[in-house]
Amino acid sequence: MRLVVLILFFSITAAAQRQVTVFFDFDKSDLTPIAQEQLKSVFSNPTLQITKIYGYCDWKGGSTYNDSLSYARVDAVYKFLKERKVKTDSTFEGIGFGKNFPQSKTQAENRKVTVSFIESKADSRAEEHKESFSSEILKLKVGENIKLENIYFYNNSARIRSGSESTLYELQCVLEENPNIKIEIQGHICCQQNTDVNDISSARAKAIYNFLIRNKIHRNRLQYKGYGSSKPLYAVPEKTEAEADANRRVEIKILEK
Known part of the structure; x- marks a missing residue:
């Protein structure tokens, strides 16, 4: 059953953050016509920026399947809004919760995505720089590298922190729109001169690889490798x-175009 889209508006601290919730058909990640029209209506204002996209599922099915489905719903909403040039805030995060949240007794109400957004007054020059990431990748020649800016990990961990999603989704979109591009994802660490304890650089590169695989980028187009501290930008x-932050990074190298 399709539900009329529910819109909830609320304020958080001094910033007027608002939220829209759209619902999905059972076991589907495609946006319904109702959901599409609602998103078009809400985001007709060009000053709005997305801060969060959270996806959910009902309790039916296994946890792994529902996690993937909730992420697919997040991805569907993200792509729909990006195609309409809706911008993301620098703190943007996209998370699929699967069925791990307080469930409504009405199962159809659990098949949803919530989009949080603010009205931005950001410097347009910063936005232009942010939007140039895709074009920078496309300008690279085979064998050239580019750093993935604004990718954050927990200390001594390969777990990706909130705030990294915008760059990851933009990389995903570039690869989707340019199917001939193949890349190597390269992990680098700081502070250790001769070793990479627990092979964190490889694990971080693999985390980016897994994100792209999960979002339907074919594994034949992707490689990943950890370089430890063997290629520092600054001496260790x-x-x-x-300097440590600069050395602690993830880059992509163009293998084919």
Whole structure:
């Protein structure tokens, strides 16, 4: 059963953050016509920026399947809005919760995605720089590298932190729109001169690889490798935290175009 889209508006601190919830058909990740029209209506205002997209499922099916389905719903909403040039805030995060949330007794109400957004007054020059990431990738020649900006990991971990999703989704979109591109995802660490304890650089590169695989980028187009601290931008040990941050990075290398 299709539900009329529910819109909830609320304020968080001083910023006027608002939210729209759209519902999905059973076992589907495609946006319904009702959901599409609602999103078009809400985001007809060009000053709005997305801060969060959260996906959910009902309790039917296994946890792994529902996790994937909830992420597919997040992805469907993200792509729909990006195709309409809706911008993402620098704090953007997209998360699929599967069925792990307080469930409504009405199962159809659990098949949903919530989109949080704010009205932005950001510097247009910053937005232009943000939007140039895709074009920078396309300008690369075979064998050239580019750093993935704004990719954050927990300390000594390959777990990706909130705030990284915008770059990841943009990379995904570039690969979807340019099916001949093949890349190597390269992980680098800081602070360790001769070893990579627990092979964190490989694990972080693989985390990006897994994100792309989960979002339907074919594995034949992707490689990943950890380089430890063998290719620092600054000499190890680093003199400042800024140098350590620069060495602690993930890059992509163009293998084919």
